[in-house]
Amino acid sequence: MKIQISKNKEIFNFSQPYIIAEIGANHNGDMDLAKKMIDSAVDCGCDAVKFQSWTPQSLIAKEEYDRNQVYDDSPKKHFGSLEEMVTKYYLRPEQHFELKEYCEGKGVDFCSSPFSTKEVDLLMEIGVPFLKIASMDINNIPFLKYAARTMKPIVVSTGMATIAEIDRAVQTIRGEGNEQICLLHCISIYPPKDKDIHLRNIAMLQDTFNLPVGFSDHSFGTAVPLASVALGACIIEKHFTLDKDLPGWDHEISADPVEMKAICYDSKKIQAAMGNVHRTVSDEEEAKKDKFRRSIVAATDLKKGTVLSEEHFDYKRPGTGIPPNEYLYVAGRKLNCDIAADTLLTWDHFE
Template sequence: MKSIKINGKEIYNFCEPYVIAEIGANHNGDIELAKFMIDAAINCGADAVKFQSWTPTSLVSKEEYDRNQKYNDSAKKHFGSLKEMIEKYYLTREQHFELNQYCADKGVDFCSTPFSKEETDLLEELDVPFYKIASMDINNLQLLSYVAQKNKPVVVSTGMATLAEIENALNTLYKNGCNDVSLLHCISIYPPLYEDIHLNNITMMQKTFGVPVGFSDHTIGYSIPLASVALGACIIEKHFTTDKDLPGWDHEISADPAEMTIICYESKNIAKSLGSYTRVVSKAEQEKKLKFRRSIVTLKELKAGHILTMDDLTSKRPGTGISPDLMDQLVGRTLKKDVAEDSLLTWDNII
């Protein structure tokens, strides 16, 4: 089974999931809020916190800025223009270093999504444990080639991508020296309709590409990421906030601390519970049999020499005597000693 390692943790299909709390830009440009969210994610049990590494010039073109001069937003989740939000919400170089050190001091993995070669180099300086490629960049072969050469594991979201594009992305990473790759099934709608999620794609990609496959989730709540674990999702990436009512792009569809706690702990319980394809009766269940199963008992007092009939027998707890599935073998047999009514028969009673 193919696997990757992130900070010494082995990631493979059907393992206990590596849970990434995707803070992204939910810090809203406030470094103290970012630290508060890191602490909250740690308390929830997340393995990693993830940010996004972009600048006002690395992600959005002038034409896109010009088309988005004002948000028509009655919910007041946005303000001003796209450019104003980008300039407020991006993390500076110094903030990257500060948050990386904060995570190191707290014992949680710091990771981020680079959107350019320069940001990839910045994350390399921070010695991130892996690189995350956003769905929008699965066909950005130049960026994939550059990231692959950093000799770190790469986790690729597959939202909006065809199978051919996924295959091309994997081949680009392999060709440039990166063999430690995990895919994330993803639907790039916030939130998607349930009928558009197609969790069975997780199984399909496991079989098609032979790599660890996780799930990058944009649904509301926790039921769908937990369901993905039952299909073997080895990484769960979920947007995270401490307050769904904060202004900003993703707070409303993010998990809050109560939801993230459920995802972190219950996903591990689900992975443990999947167990083996081999039918196993545990030691505890073997012991339970003695109390909960039935044994053959007599319906009335019977004398030595009596030939047993079906009318003489029934079955009741406990399961310490002759099993009821052997009742046909007792019929026609002869008692060697007297037996009281409602007594468990044993083979010692039988000639």
């Protein structure tokens, strides 16, 4: 199955991956920083930059704010309360339009994860190529229905979800008449242990749902997302930052420009190198046979009339003579001339 994920990009399993630099809230509420990150993502070779569309009211209940909770599943120290961070980091509606226009000028896709129906409406007004559903909303059935009815491609992260929950999400979207679905294998730990990533789930999701499957990565470094390409991941979503030491939720598990450039460059090499399952020999490789393969040569000086046996044979380059696999057809033949040692035998040498 293929999906037109953006104006210039079609994705399917084992296609060249669509690389999303997940800026999320890493702009820290600073539009100058956001634009610098877009510039850097473009320089790295990313296909899209992605933000997150939420407000202090659409994301978290008042009861949670009242507990003054701080998300402490990261070693990085955050400023203030949860409500103070959410208020500082959320992207205002006018900033969405500003960044969309900036992305258009840079030739990179602008996209975002909506966290409420109002934000779906906002992104539709802006004109995003697809809607990205965060892992936290895979069981938010009313929200999935609303997003599906836009008839935009729906990209769904599967972190924290069981197969049954993934299946229900897929059926919910299809139930609204939207067949443009891409699943992202995801582990919602920042960062996950290697043993908990289970990249083989990519193939399992491909087989189970017959849908394009990508990978939303929260690991350190480039090895894991690049490995996902060999399993056919058609999207790589990777958090992106200019500086891992910046304050904020996701900077430390994000790729910096050096890492993102490697992901963009090496993923294309890996996808091209995967080729197909059919054994082929290229024209360039065929041309190497004469130079690199061996031929049957005389092991010693041989006289006319010698009846050849295996003891008379050696096997050396080049491969322009009788190939070694035909030695049984040469054994028992009688020479019609003298042959010097190391001479390539030909069929003209025999009576």
